[in-house]
Amino acid sequence: MRPIHIIDHNNRNARVGLLADEKIVKAPDRVPKGVRKTQFIRGTEATSVPAMIESMGITYQDLSQKIMDSDPEVDISLVGKRIDKTHPIYLIGDQPAHNVVIKEYVYALDGSLRVTRDFKPAESNINLESPVNGRLVDRSMLTKFAFGSCYQLSHTDGISYDYLYSLAGHLQDNRSVMLFGAKNPMILHYNGTPYRGLLEGRIKGEQYMLLMHLTNLELKRIS
Helix, strand or coil: CEEEEEECCCCCEEEEEEECCCCEECCCCCCCCCEECCEECCCCHHHCHHHHHHHHCCCHHHHHHHHHHHCCCCCCCCCCCEECCCCCCCEECCEECCCCCCEEEEECCCCCEEEEEECCCCCCCCCCCCCECEEEEEHHHHHCEEEEEEEEEECCCHHHHHHHHHHHHHHHHCCEEEEECCCCCECCCCCCCCEEEEEEEEEECCEEEEEEEEEEEECCCCC
16 A cells, blocks of 8 residues: 545645555455456567567468467467566567666657657655645546546545545535646656546445546547
8 A cells, every 4th residue: 555645625635545456356246256366478579470470481371370270379388377576678689688778759740759868767746745636526527538547545544534534425425526636647656657536435324435546548539
């Protein structure tokens, strides 16, 4: 659980928890056990389509037939093997690259290169001295974006419980959500993707739920 510093509808600020459980996904009611997220090897560089075409000296159409006949894209010794943590590395040929300098390229709409600059990773900005500002908007805003992930806000003590419960109740009663990061997008972690967040809230008895829907893609009509 990572901390996030927010401001509510009454302009009160507080640090609360931002919770996302990526390891356990709740299964439907008909399945009694949880569904675990894991990683498997799907293929290798040698079994990629471009590599197989080059090594075999054939066309895409011929490769399609070979895949149906003999499964050359499946490396039995590796495919399906379970893996744990992974780290990206850069290669020159088949050897690891050292002292890599990453550049950022900015292109114009016509495809021409406008700017070349050194890449600067973004720092997280959700737990700074100044809170992440939000404003109340209508719930219909939830239909105007495509959401990539969802986090739950959680209290860390009795005071933050009262704070979040009040916020969730206000959002439910007013059929509204809070839009965060409209001017300065939220960056959850080092070198993370900038997001806007829509905070949805509801209460039931003494329980509350606050869901932060994250988006970097706005839906627009095709003109």
